[in-house]
Amino acid sequence: MSREPTGLALYDQTAQDAAAAVISAYSTSFGLATRLLGPRPRPHVRNIYALVRIADEIVDGPAAAAGLDARSERGVLDGLETETLAAIERGFSANLIVHAFARTARECGIGSDLIEPFFASMRTDLSTARHDAASHDDYVYGSAEVVGLMCLQVFVNAGSGHPVPAPADLADGARRLGAAFQDVNFLRDQGHDEDALGRDYLGLTSGRTSRTQVLDTIDADLAAAAAVIPRLPADCRRAVTAAHDLFAALSARLRENSTPGRRVRVPDAVKATLAARAWLGFAPRRNPS
Secondary structure: OOOOOOHHHHHHHHHHHHHHHHHHHHOHHHHHHHHOOOOOOHHHHHHHHHHHHHHHHHHOOHHHHOOOOHHHHHHHHHHHHHHHHHHHHHOOOOOHHHHHHHHHHHHHOOOHHHHHHHHHHHHHOOOOOEOOHHHHHHHHHHHHHHHHHHHHHHHHHOOOOOOOOOOHHHHHHHHHHHHHHHHHHHHHOHHHHHHHHOOEOOOOOOOOOOHHHHHHHHHHHHHHHHHHHHHOOHHHHHHHHHHHHHHHHHHHHHHHOOOOOOOOOOOHHHHHHHHHHHHOOOOOOOOOO
């Protein structure tokens, strides 16, 4: 008898493969970190990344390049949110990426309390270009902190059969790591966001804050996250350490280079070294304060 999956099992596997293709195409850094996850959480984190990336692409250029105006982009985004919530309820979607995410949400306990803030932040990109401190914090919560919380739900619950809320200290660490990732990306993309999209997330153009203040906040968030990484399940620690250390390295490089138009990156050889350190069980790196 053939052991190849058929029916729903084949569809589930195809959806999972589609999500893996998204992270492979869009992110070398997170793709590298995800490969350090154990087989229990790995496909679920890829499923989360794929849905988040597709939503982000709706508001960040590709949809507009296809000829959609802001109203049409909003309609597509709203439709994706509606389909995502419905797929979680019924256990199936004709959209492979949504189907993969819904399987993860059902198994790991990811609910509308995390999904709705994410889509609300994505909608913000269609209407708000300049952020004050409050709108920045709201945006970062919805666009990044809840994604960290989704991944934490995977770390705690994948394969358990009975999802439970994550411990409060781990949830705080997940939120702060997500916030640090997002603010690093805002600094890296400052020139593009300003010139191509007309956006100022951090208030650097208006003078509301400074690069040094932003970097100090990033490093404080990274330090808080590093303190709880050792409490994560063993099959997740290496990957989270690698991701943490990559962004700590980016933060350090951003301090050294203050040119907005130049996108700072970590060389591939350094990424490999950070991944190797994480794989060997080294503690997360700490940037000098």
